[in-house]
Structure formats: structure tokens, C-alpha cells
Amino acid sequence: MKKLWEGNTNFKNKSHLNNYCKWLKKHRNLEFNDYHSLWEWSTxxxxxxxxxxxHYFKVTSHSPYSKVLSSHNMPECKxxxxxxxNYAEHIFKQSKTEATAIYFSNENGIQKSITWKELERKVASTITYLKSLGVTKGDCVVAFLPNVPEATIGFLATNAIGAIWSSTSPDFGTESVVNRFAQIKPKVLFAVDGYRYNCKPYDKITTVKDIVAELPTLTKIIMLPYLNESALDNFSDKYIDIETVFKVPGGDLQFQPVDFNHPIWVLYSSGTTGLPKAIVHSHGGILLExxxxxxxxxxxxxxxxxxWFTxxxxxxxxxxxxxxLMGASIVLYDGSPTYPEFDSLWALSDELTIHHFGTSAPYLVANMKKNSSPKTHHKLTSIRSISSTGAPLPxxxxxxxxxxxxxDVWLCSMAGGTDVCTAFVGGTPFYAVHSGEIQCRALGVSLHALDSKGNPVEDELGEMVIDKPMPSMPIFFWNDENNARYKSSYFEDYPGKWRHGDFIKINPETKGLIIYGRSDATLNRHGIRIGTSEIYSAVNKISAIEDALIINLELEEGKHYMPLFVKLKAGFKLNDAIKQEINSQLKTDxxxxxxxxxIIEVADIPYTISGKKMEAPIKKILLKMPLETSINLDAMRNPECVDFFIEFAKKI
Incomplete structure (x- = not known):
């Protein structure tokens, strides 16, 4: 592997990791020769x-813990x-009054900054208002907002009182939002009247009303008039302008202490096998991780x-x-990353002195394909790290x-997931960056590549498996009796071990890793994981369609290819009108x-004898993996239909 960069002695010595190693030597009498030795000890x-x-981060606890870990049995361990x-309490330990906490910019060139003092005031006002609505510890507060400071303020206020946060972006359709929020029965909704993307305005007033109509537990909707200052004229008194909330006298910030394992937020899976899973993380687990x-x-x-562009x-x-938490300022951006100019985010880096630039792998690949040269047109002197995730970086x-x-930049390719709201693998200041490799397994993450027999392997493709618990693993899935969905999602294939659904290879020499894409049916579309069930839900509304199969392939050089295979009802033939109807329905929903x-017409869709659609096996066939290890024809209800996909794979 070609070495592309390595931090100099000064870079390494000034790192938090180096300071932590010194702390371990002083307080624990532990000393390590290199990062890998430290990782081994941590796991x-x-x-x-x-x-x-x-202890290193001096966590503030309002009562002592009895023990660090109740057991090693996932997922029951505590x-x-x-x-x-309280997570938010630790955020505000960094408050420095007149220093900037948040920078905000959007594609229209509007920029503003929020000091810690202003952030405290607005969070305190929002806390007071939420309490006046009866929101208390354990209640759910949700948001249908773009990446704006109001979303951060809403989250911190919700968190401070021990309530549970959950959010979606306004490019989600009504059904997609309701499928998520209805599961958790929210009491309050933060919402926006619309947003802009690529200079085009998207009015969301009707969408907000439709969402509210499907969420009967809502007592109040706090509106951000983002497209139109008079947007609230379209709503009843059940809605209130967020600026009115910010004018509520809030007093001093107060934080509700909660159990370490109390829910902090609800994130959602992509919905591969039905409704998106409502994944719940804990205050303490997320804080430590x-x-x-x-x-x-x-x-x-x-x-x-x-x-981070998100x-x-x-x-x-x-x-x-x-x-x-680190005393850094966060930079929020709303809009298209390539409007008004393709290199707008690189220009923003100079304007706002960005030190850590986070994005998705598809964004960097898009820059590469366009032959863009940011260093030619921008200084970029402040950037010391570029982080990439969302898909494997080629x-x-x-x-x-x-x-x-x-x-001279530290490229931190990383990979993890919504499941743990962090990365299992990523960067370390102690190692060099090699072409195509993620630098390391993260501390405390006992991750291995397992072969088909379940044995750990290096220098060959294997399943990514974590065999010991992490604090940021979900505490539960919402409405999941006896952890049934939770266990089936991660622990069926390797009992007692977390199977994440990625193919990886570990380099025995550098200890770096390469991720080769998903090993399950989840779609990774331009850095965003999409559930196949969402595709099917929309396609099923098309009268001409009898059945469908969706696959996303991660190909060479960062390319993606997502074909939809459709079986049409008798009397129909696939044409441009049907294709347009499918695409329109997917965009709308x-x-x-x-x-x-x-969109490709097929005679039949492959199923197992038990009636399960065979997405993952067909993906392996389309990736040209050996047939004998890709699919079990004896377990199929209709094995004859596989021939089509074998032939189709030859064309990819």
C-alpha cells in the first residue's frame, strides 16, 4: 500500500491520544509501544x-456507579x-460566554454565528417553554428541520430536561416521516415551512400539516419560518413561531440528571424488512463514545x-x-454542496477557518470525477483533517x-453506522495514511474479520464482527418486545457477536482495513443508507407492477449502480410511462x-421456499461472486429465475 501522509513528531505529540497515553502511564502504570498495542489492551x-x-474526561455524575459493566452478554449488558x-450538561461545561459556539451558512450565502452566551439563553428559553407544555423526562420531542442552529438548540433543550430527541430532514416525504415518528408518539414537533436546494425552493407547508394529522399525540408544533417569514399565517394556534419561544424568560440553565442508560435520542434504520427500526441510544453511552x-x-x-456536511x-x-464536548465550534451548512459553485464547501472552509472538514465518500469521488482542484482556487490552510464516511472511499x-x-492533511476515512452513532474504524494520529486503507480499529472496539466458518482472518475478505460490547450500542429498539428485532438484526449469524453487514479485509502489516461494501441487503445510496422496504412501498402503488427487487452495487473507483427489477402484471409491458411513474412515486414518497x-423487466422475482425475497444472494451474483457461495438453489421457491441475473451480471 502506498503511503500518502504521516503526521510529524509535533503533530503526534500535541494529539489528545498522546496525552491520553501519558495519563495512562501516570495513573495506571500502563505503557504502549504503538497504537495497535494500545488497541489490544483496550479491547x-x-x-x-x-x-x-x-476518569480521563472527568465525567460529571450526580451519583456513583456500582460497576462498569454488568456482563459481556450482548445486548442485555448494562x-x-x-x-x-446529563449529556447537555457536559456540552455547556465548555461554555465561554462571548466565544462562538455555532457557525451557520447556507447555499444562498447567508451566514451567522451564535455565541455560547446566546446559545445558553435560547436553550434556557426553549427548556422553559417545553416544560410549560408538560414535556418531562422520557417524553419524545421530534424535528422536521434542515441543518440549522434551531435544530441544535431544540436538541440541547430536549436533552437537558431528560426528554428524548429524534429528527428527520425536510427532504423526507410524509410517509417516510410518519413511519418513523409515529412509532415513538412524540409530544412536540419542531418543523419548517420549507427549504432550498440547488436554488430551488421546496414548500413543505402541506407536508407539515399532513405529518401533524398522522401524529395525534402532538400538543404543539414549533415552527421555523425559513422560506417565508409570514409562513405561520397558514397555520392554526396549535403552531408557534420559534422566535416567540426564544423570547420566553429562561433564567439559568438547569439539567435533569438521568440514568446512564436513559435514552438520549432515537435514530432509525433504513427499513430493509419493514418499518424503520427505532434505534435508541443512551446518554452515558453516547457521551463516553x-x-x-x-x-x-x-x-x-x-x-x-x-x-460536517450532513x-x-x-x-x-x-x-x-x-x-x-471538546470546546470546538460546530459549522452547520444547509443546501447543496455544489451550489452556487461546485467548490462552495471548499470556499466555506477558507471563509470560516474550518479545521476539520467532514463529508461523504461520494462527495470526494464527485470532486475527483469532475477533475476539480480545490487547492488551485482556495488556500485551505486551516484544514488539518478531512474525514470521509457514508460509503467506502476508493x-x-x-x-x-x-x-x-x-x-499536508490527515485523511480520516471512517466507517460505523446509525446502529452505534459512531465509527468502528477510523483515524489515528499515530499511524500513516495509506492509499485505500482506513487507518485503524477504534479504541474499545473488538472488531475482527471472520471467514465463512467464523474464524478470525487477516489479509482476506471476511465479515465485520464485533465480539465485545460497546457503550454506544443501542440500549433497545422502540416497541421491540424481548429485544426480538434487536437480536435478529445483529446476533443471529454469530451468536453473542455483533455482525454489522460489511465485507472487510485487515492488512496484517499496517493493521489498516479496507471495506468492500455491504454484505446484506441494505442500500447505500450516495452515502445514505436506504431500506429496500421503502422502495417496495412506493413501487407497490404502481398499478402495472406485480413485484420488484432492488439492489445497490458498490463497484470499482467509488461507483454505484442501483437497478430496480420489476415483474409486471399480465397485459403490461415496461415502457417509459411506467418508468416515469415509478420514479415520480419514489420522489414523492x-x-x-x-x-x-x-429499471429492468424480469419474468419473476427470486424467493426462498419460506417466502423471503432474496436480495442479498442476488447482490452477490451481480457482484460476480461464485454461484455456489452466493445462493442456495435448493432453498428457492423458483430457482429457474436465477439464470436471468447470472446473465445480467455479465453486462455490469
């Missing part, structure tokens, strides 16, 4: 490791039982500016908020970053990301 002694994180704390990752794997320092519907929005894109963006690259 072989997970209780000692996570307790060291607790962390730091007895401890009572994000302290660890922001400090040791992103090396975020006090006074730096931390940016929407409120992606877990990276939640992750972004935690840069505040080696060509690694090379492109150092050739066209910046030669969900988003443009749900639209396939091709």
Missing part, C-alpha cells in the same frame, strides 16, 4: 478501558449502572471549527453536535485528496435518492 480489558475514559448524568472518538480519532481541540436525517448530524479518491486538495439507475 482485552474493556471495563478498565471505558472506566479510564470516564454500563455504569447507578450513575446519573463521542468523547473518545472526537478526541482520539478526530483529534478535535478547544477553539477549532468542526464541519442533514438532520443522518446520524452524522448527531455525531457533529458532540464536537461541542484508493483513487485517497490519491486525489493528496493530489488536488491538500498534500421518499426522496430523489430512492430513484434507481435502471
Amino acid at each position: 482485552e480489558n474493556i471495563e478498565d478501558f471505558w472506566e479510564s475514559i470516564w 454500563w455504569f449502572e447507578g450513575a446519573r448524568l 463521542h468523547y473518545k472518538y472526537m478526541a482520539f480519532h478526530n483529534d478535535v481541540h478547544k477553539g477549532e471549527n468542526y464541519f 442533514t438532520t436525517g443522518w446520524m452524522m448530524w448527531n455525531f457533529l453536535q458532540s464536537a461541542l 484508493a483513487e479518491a485517497f490519491n486525489y485528496v493528496y493530489k488536488a486538495i491538500k498534500t 421518499y426522496s430523489p435518492r430512492h430513484v434507481p439507475d435502471d
